[in-house]
Amino acid sequence: MSDKTVVITGATSGIGLETAALLAKEGFRVIGIGRSGERCHAARKYILEAAPEADVAYLTADLYHQREVLRVALEIHDILAEKGNGELFALINNAGCAQSYYTTSEDGIERQFALNYLAAFLLTHKLLPDLIKGRGRVIMTGSESHKGIRVHWDDIMLTHRYHPLTAYKQSKLCGMLLAKGLNDRYAGMGIRAFVVDPGLVKTDIGDKAGGIVKIVWHFRKPFGISPAVSAQTYGWICRQETHPAGLYYCKCQPCKYSREVTGQNADRLFQLSHCLCGTEQNSEVAQ
Known part of the structure; x- marks a missing residue:
């Protein structure tokens, strides 16, 4: 697997860290992304203690902001050109947040939408x-x-009537539409996109949110499963020699998903996302 590179965002804790550790131990070359240089260093150390021969590197980027997404994308591209023959085997868009209050990134994007969806799109x-x-x-x-x-x-930013759960749920629906749109556009080029439902997991996502979200998470978190359990589904998808046929997976099994996940909605979201990111449609392959 040493010739197969996997990029994982949100890879310094929780699901992202355990997925990085699992894949590194299995011989994948892993590039993790995290917001804090200190936490990136600690995450890499954690992985190497369990798998001393692992090929693992960490990059620091605050993916709330589009300039940071663009910067780290260039860094990844350079690493792939140097070590991976310019080939990326898997991109795991795991970085995410929950917010109790309406706040925006420096780009003016509501923060749950910015990190949970738009950073992944860009x-x-x-x-x-x-x-x-x-x-x-x-x-x-x-x-x-x-x-x-x-x-x-x-009102995709929910500026007029913000509710943290609505914003979170919408961002996750947009992630589903991103996967659907990628399959519609690029399956013929060999790319396949998937969505993993990790279930209720004991992570610190709700602890960081403050307000009502933190309070609710305090009561829900003890009932969650270990991030290492959720990591198994990501590992299973990466381990398959041929692309699995489904779109939405939980516990390594395909699951039913919302009827809102349609080609029409995906097309509309892609068009809007290109506008919000200042990118051009149909320009990806020519980069």
């Missing part, structure tokens, strides 16, 4: 040439909460 867009060359797979961290919600096309 990073995937910039790494598409490497994914195409590697006939790679894109994996989104999803949630059962994507069901029972629709995209608020008239």
